[in-house]
Amino acid sequence: MEDLLNYAVDYAMKVGASYAEARYQSDYFEEFTLRNGVPEAPAFGKSRGLSVRVIVSGSMGFASTNMMRRTDVRDAVAKAVTLAKASSRAVKNAIRMADAKSTKAEYVIKPRVKPEYVDPDSKVELLKEVDGRSVSAASRDGVKLPTRFLSIGYMITEKHVVTSEGSSVRSRIPRSMFSYMLTAAKAGKGTVQRFENMGESGGWERAERWALDERVPEEASKLAKILTEAVEPPTDTLDVVLGPELVGIICHESAGHPLEADRVLGREAAQGGETYVTRELIGERIGSEHVTIVDDPRLPNSFGYYLYDDECVEARERVLIEGGRINELLHNRETAAEFGTLSNGSSRASLYDVEPIVRMANTYMKPGDHSLEELIEGVRYGVYISSYMEWNIDDRRWNQRYVGLEAYLIRNGRLVSMLRNATIELTTKGLYSSIDAVGKDVRFYAGYCGKSEPMQSLPVWFGGPAIRLRGVRLGRSPPSDG
C-alpha cells in the first residue's frame, strides 16, 4: 500500500501540485440488532479505498476512488489536480498549509479480546438478556416497554497517510459500540423514551465492562418512575445541578464546535453554520473561573482516540476554554496557516472518500473538587438533571436547549421528587457564567459527531463532572401528555 500512496503523491507533485497527501482507509463493521425482542438481520460492511488531496495554484482539490489499480489511482490524482486548476480561476485567497514536522509513525490498538472472534450468537443473546431484564424492570412499576431497539457491534479503522513532505503514519483502531432506544408507556401517563450510545476504542473487553444487563434495566426502571412519579418542573428562578451526561453534550456543542477554526473562517457556513467566536474573542471571558474545557484525542480507550491526525500531525490536548477564557481553537494545517499558527492535530476524515477537516475527538470539562452530593447539598431550592433526550443549539452556537429526562427537585440540599421534562434553555455565556462549582468525578459518553458535506459522522467522547449553576430559570418544557 505504501508504494501506491507514494506513487499517488509523487504523481501529484509531478503534474503540478505544490502539496499532496494520499490516504488509504479501511473501515470494517459488524452490527447486531434486536427489535422488540426479535433479532433483526445483522449488518456487515467494509468500506475501503484511497483518496488524494492536492494544492494547485493555491486551490484545493480532492479525489477518492475505491478502485485500487495504479491506473485508477493515477486517474484520481489527475481528477483532483484538474478540479483544483479549474477552481483556481475563482479562488481569490490562495490556500496554504502551516508548517509541520515530517513524521514517520505507526500505532495499533491491540485488542485483548478480538471482537471478530466473539461468537455472533453470544452478542444476540446478550441483547436478548438486556431486553428481557429491561422489560421486567419496567413492569415492576406497572409500566410497559412496547418498543425497544438495541444494537451492538464493532468497527475496525485502518489508515495510512503519506504526504509530499515525507510524512507517513499508519494506524489500526478497533472500536466497540452499543446503543439502545426504549419507549416506556403507562395508561393515562403517555410515554417517555431513552436513547443512549456507548462506545470505546479497544477490543471486545471494553464492551464487556459496560455491564449492559444491569445498566439498561436500571434506565428502564428510571423511565417507569418518571412516568409514574414525575411532576411538572418549577418555573421560577432556582439553582441547577447538571450531571456529567449534560455537561458532556454542553461542552461538545457550545465549546467544541464553536472553537473549530474552520467554522471561525466560515468554511461550514452553509451547513453546520458559523460561531460566536471571532479572532478578537480569543483570550476573552466566556464563563466563570471554574470552567476549563479541553479536547484530547489521546485518552486511553476513548471513542475518539487517535495519536496522529490525518495530516500526520501528532495529537495533543487542546485547551479550548481555560479558567473561563477562550484559549485555543481546534486547527488543521490549512486553518492554522490562516491564523499564523501551527496545527494542533485536529484533522480527521470519517471514511476514505471524504476530505479531512477540523474535528473534535474527546471533549470534556476538567474536574473541580466537589462530590455530586456536595453540589446538591449546596442548593436550597433547585433541580438536578441527570440525563436528557432532546437537545439543540443555534448555528452560531449561542442559544442552546437541553430537555432533561431523569431530573429531580432539590429542597434544602436533598432530592425530594422526580421532575418530568425539566429543561434548560440558555445562552452559552449565560450558562458558563452561572457555574459556581464543579464536581470531581469525570464521566464520558459516546456519540457520533456530524459535520461537513458530504456529512461526516465520527466517533467522539464528550463528558465532564457534574456542575452547579446559580440563579437560572428553567426553559419551557415539552408537553407531558398523560
Next chain:
Amino acid sequence: MLTNSEVRALPTKLVRKILRSGASDAAVRLNASSSTMIRFSNNDITVSNFFRETVLEIYIAFKERRVTGTITDLSQPSIEETVERLVSAAKTVQPSDVYAPLPRGPFKYDRRLLRVGKVKTEPEVLVDHVKASINSAISAGAKRVAGSLNATVSKTVLCTSGNVEASSTKSTIALSVRAFAADDATGQFATVAADDSDFKPEEVGSMAGEIARMAMNPVEGEPGIYDTILGPMTFAHIVDELGSAASAFNVDIGASFLVDMLGRQVASSSFTLTDDPTLSNTYGAEPFDDEGLPTRRNVIVEKGVLKTYLHNSTTAKRYGTVSTANAGIIVPTPFNLVVEAGDRSFEKLLSGVDRGIYVTNDWYLRYSNYREGDFSTVPRDGLFLIRRGSIETPIKGLRLVGNMLRLLNSIVALSTERCWIEWWEVNTPVYAPWALVSNVEFTKSTL
C-alpha cells in the same frame, strides 16, 4: 482486480452463487457513482471534490435467517470472502419473526425512469454555476456567500432471486447557497434537479441574497404563540420528518409519531402528501426499489388522513399488507415526497396573518419523544415578525417548540407555488410549498 464490465455483471453472478449455497433469497445491488462537489465560502471556492465509488450491497436469507452486507472493496478475493462470510453468517444467525420471500418478477419498469437526468458535470460548467449563484446573491444584497454544489452521475444494477435483473442510470445536481448581508443577517435557499433546464443557480442565489438583505438589523424576538408561515426550506424539513415517520420500520421501533395512526387524522384537511418516485426527470425519481419492485405513487396522507405506512416485503407481511415498493430491504424509505399545492399565493398567505412569524429556514430538529412527536428546532437565517399582513421586522433568538401531530393538524393553508428542496437538513427531496400554521410556540433562552 475486476474490469468495469465484470463489475457490472457481478450482481447476477453473485445471486447465482448465493442461491447455490442453499439460500432461499438473495439480492445484490451495485451502485457505481461519480460525484463532483464544489464547496465555497466568503465568495471563494474552498475545495473541489471528486468522489468515485462502487458499492455492492448484498442481502441473503435462509428463510427467517437474514443478513445484509455492504462492501466497496471489489477485488475478487474480497468479494469471495465477503459472500462466504455472509452465507455462513446467514445459515447460523438467529431467525427473525417473519419470512417474506423477495417479490417474484420479472417486472416491467417505466422506461422513462430507467434513464433519469441530463446534467453537465464538467468542472468548468460547475464552477460557472457556483459563480452565477454567488454573483446573484451579492446582487440581491449579500456581502458574502457560502454553499455547495454537487453533481452526480450514477448507475444501479440490481439482481434478485425473484427473477429481477434491472439497471438504471441517473444524473442529478444539487445546490445550497447561504448568503450573509451581515453576521446576523443571513438567508439560505437550496434546489435539486435532474435536468440542467430545471436548474437555476441564479434564482437560488437571489433568493438567499434577498432573504439576507431583508434580515438586516434583527431585533430580539419575543417568545410566545404565533400564527406562522413556514418557508419551503422549513416545511420540507417537517415533511421529511413525516416521511421518515411513515416508514413501517420506524413505526415498529417507536421512532415515529405515527404509531397507531393509520386511518386517523394526522394533519389538517388541507394537507395531502404523496411519495412519487414515478415523476420522471425529478431528483428523486427511481424505477425500482431495493427488492426489485417497480416503484409507484403512494398517497401517504390524504386530506389529513394517514393512508399507509411505507413498506418493504418484510414489514408488509408483519402488518398483513402488501409492499408499497419502498424497500430498503431492512428499513423502507420514501423516495420523492410531494406536497399537494395549496390554493393561494405566498402574498395571500401573508396577508391573512395579523400577528405572526415567518420562518425561512431551520436546523437541528431533535425530539424529546419520537413516539409522541415532541420536538424543537432552531430557526436560522431570515426570521421575520409579521404584523397586519406584512413583514414588519427581522427578529432573532427564537426556537420553535412543538409537537409534530399538533403542528401538522394546525396547517391553515398552503401556497400554490412549490420548490424542490433537499439539502444538509432535508434527506429526501420534498416538493414543498409555503405553509401557514396556526398557534406555533416560540421560546428563547432564559439567560
